[in-house]
Amino acid sequence: MAGSLEFIKSAEITTTSTTLDVTDCFTSNYDVYQITFSGISTSTAVTENYAIRFLDTSDTQITANYAYAVLQMRASAVFEEKRSTSQSGLIYLVRAYSDPKGGSANLFVYNPTDTGSYTFSNWQSAGQVNTNLNANEKGIGVLKDTQEVTGIRLYGFGGLSMDSAKISVYGVK
DSSP, rough: SSOOOEEEEEEEEEBBBBBBOOOOOOOOOEEEEEEEEEEEESSSOOOEEEEEEEEEETSSOOSSSSEEEEEEEEETTTOEEEEEEEEEEEEEEEEEEEOTOEEEEEEEEEOOOTSSEEEEEEEEEEEETTEEEEEEEEEEEOOOSSSOOOEEEEGGGOOOOOOOOEEEEEEEO
C-alpha cells in the first residue's frame, strides 16, 4: 500500500474485559485506515476467537449485515476456509490461547465514513490454537450497509474475555 501512515488514536486494556472500543477514529480525512491489534491475550485455557464490529456515529455497535471469507492457516492441521454472507461481525480476526505472548492482527478498512459505499476490510493475523501451535488467518470482509462508521470494537466471539489488548489506528495518506 503506497503512502504514509498518520497516527490517529489508540486504546488499550490491561484487566479482563470482553470488549475494547476505539471511538471517533474514522473521519472523512482518510479513505483507507490501517489498524493494528497487538498483545491480545487471555488467561483461560481455551482457544479464543476474537472478532470486530464497527461503531456508528453514536458509538453503538453495528450487529448485522457483515460478510467475510477467511483462510485459517494452522501449523497442526490442513488449511481451512471459513465464510459467511450474514453474520453479526467480522469473526476470525485472530486466535489467542492462554499464552502471555498474545495474538496480533493487521487490518485495513476502506471508506468507513462514505455513506455511498459499503465498508470493506482485509486482514491478516498471527495467534495460537493451543500451546506452541500457530494459527494464522487471512481474511476479507464487508459491512453491507452504507451508514457512516466512526469507530471499531474488538470483542471475544461468544462473550469470551481478554486480559490484555491494544488497538492502534492510522490513516493512510
